[in-house]
Amino acid sequence: MNMTIRDEHAEDIDTITRLTTAAFEREEHSSHTEQFIVNALRRGKQLTVSLVAVENNEITGHVAVSPVTVSSGAPGWFGLGPISVWPDRQGQGIGSALMKAALSELQRLGGVGCVVLGDPGYYGRFGFKVHPGLELPGVPREYFQALSFGGELPTGTVQYHTAFEATA
Numbered sequence: 001m002n003m004t005i006r007d008e009h010a011e012d013i014d015t016i017t018r019l020t021t022a023a024f025e026r027e028e029h030s031s032h033t034e035q036f037i038v039n040a041l042r043r044g045k046q047l048t049v050s051l052v053a054v055e056n057n058e059i060t061g062h063v064a065v066s067p068v069t070v071s072s073g074a075p076g077w078f079g080l081g082p083i084s085v086w087p088d089r090q091g092q093g094i095g096s097a098l099m100k101a102a103l104s105e106l107q108r109l110g111g112v113g114c115v116v117l118g119d120p121g122y123y124g125r126f127g128f129k130v131h132p133g134l135e136l137p138g139v140p141r142e143y144f145q146a147l148s149f150g151g152e153l154p155t156g157t158v159q160y161h162t163a164f165e166a167t168a
Helices: 010-024 034-043 094-108 120-126
Strands: 003-007 049-055 058-070 077-085 113-117 144-148 156-160
Touching (some): 003 094, 010 034, 010 077, 034 058, 077 156, 120 144
Parallel strands (some): 077 113
Antiparallel strands (some): 003 049, 049 058
């Protein structure tokens, strides 16, 4: 696989929207609004990290990372997601490469840690774990996980940007 990971470009936006729609189309635990969330984050200038995986000049995956707030006031925390790979390309390491690149970029930017809402079996491979005392209201505790880049994990309630409420 000859893949490169790079920052998104303006001309990638339509492809990212189609890719994100397709990636979540059949996901049982999806709101099916992920493409709207990415676009709302971009409009709100909240995409701290927005990377694409490219093979043979074709975008095969995308990952978005945006700031989150923690009720304790802990600074430097981010939320990963959505992360998207074309359905016919899933399971080929594209998502893993995007995850590693996004986490590395967050560390380079001085991020303290990252949270994610998703399958613990998948995200656990990258060091994400459920942490008592850190919660996202309204979701099953086992699906909300955090990864610290070396410091202590905060306690409190996490809130994502209002772009995560986007429905169009």
